[in-house]
Amino acid sequence: MLRVLGVGELLITNDPEDTLITFALGSCVALTIYSSSQKVLGMAHIALPDSTIDPLKSLQSPGYFADTAVPGMVEKFLKQYHCHGWELNIRLFGGATAVWNDDSFQIGVRNLEAVTAILQNYRLACETSQTGGRFSRTIAVSVKDGKVKVHQQPLNSAQPIEGSPPGKLAILPN
Numbered sequence: 001m002l003r004v005l006g007v008g009e010l011l012i013t014n015d016p017e018d019t020l021i022t023f024a025l026g027s028c029v030a031l032t033i034y035s036s037s038q039k040v041l042g043m044a045h046i047a048l049p050d051s052t053i054d055p056l057k058s059l060q061s062p063g064y065f066a067d068t069a070v071p072g073m074v075e076k077f078l079k080q081y082h083c084h085g086w087e088l089n090i091r092l093f094g095g096a097t098a099v100w101n102d103d104s105f106q107i108g109v110r111n112l113e114a115v116t117a118i119l120q121n122y123r124l125a126c127e128t129s130q131t132g133g134r135f136s137r138t139i140a141v142s143v144k145d146g147k148v149k150v151h152q153q154p155l156n157s158a159q160p161i162e163g164s165p166p167g168k169l170a171i172l173p174n
Contacts, residue, residue, distance in 0.1 A: 005030075005045045010063030012042035012076055013143055021140040025094030026155055027108035029066070029115055029131070030139045033073055034089040034146040040081045041143040044069040048107065049114035066114035074122050085124055089146060092116075092129040093139045096155060108132065 005011055005022040013020070020043040022030050033042045044063040051058035051065035062068040077083045092115060095108040112131055119125060130137060135152040 005043055005063075007045050007047050008057075008061040008064030010042070010044040010061075010069050010073065012040065012073065012081075014038065014040045014081070016144045018143045019140055020143075021138070023138045025137045025139065026096045027094070027111065029095045029108075029111040030093040030137075031070065031073065031115055032089075032091045032093070032139070032141050032148065033077055034091075034141070035077065035081065035083040035087055036089065036146055037087055038081050038083055039143060040077065040083065041141055041146065042073045042077065043139075043141060044073060046070075046111055046115065049110045066111055066118060070115055070118040074119075074124065085122065088124060090119065090124055090126050091148060092126050092131055093137050093150060095131040096136070097132065097134050 001018055003011060003013065003018050003020050005020060007028060011020060016039060018041070020041060022043060022045045029046045031044045031046060046066050046069050047064050049066045051068050058065050058068045062072050077088060078085065092112065095112040097108055116126070130150055130152070134155045136155050138151045140149045141147070
């Protein structure tokens with residue numbers, strides 16, 4: 001079953017028929033965690049790095065913030081699904097730079113830094129990632145085999161980024 005995650009949503013599933021997908025990642029970050037031995041997949045569509053700006057929202061939508069999404073996912077994998085940290089395939093997508101010249105908030109960069117730092121606190125690291133740049137990315141991951149499909153296109157399709165293909169589909173190996 002295709003399960004769509006919107007901004008701020010987080011989902012962990014062990015149903016082999018599930019494929020998790022999130023659309024149009026710009027500065028947002030998709031964190032995926034997969035255990036091939038337990039056949040468990042998690043995805044979060046993270047919008048902001050720090051929940052202190054809206055603690056109530058972090059309780060209602062823990063996937064919205066890096067500092068609630070990452071610990072929530074990792075703890076579930078380790079405790080509820082009995083996974084070992086060394087077996088987890090962790091990937092990051094998104095974290096793009098805004099299309100305007102003055103990206104003073106640097107949300108994409110800050111999201112990536114926050115997720116990476118929290119993972120390091122657990123002594124975990126990303127195996128692969130497709131992050132940064134000025135691309136919108138759509139990510140789909142299968143529970144059955146952990147395969148990731150990434151579709152990316154320039155954020156401002158009216159003015160393509162010099163040297164980049166107009167739209168690109170990549171399939172990442174496990």
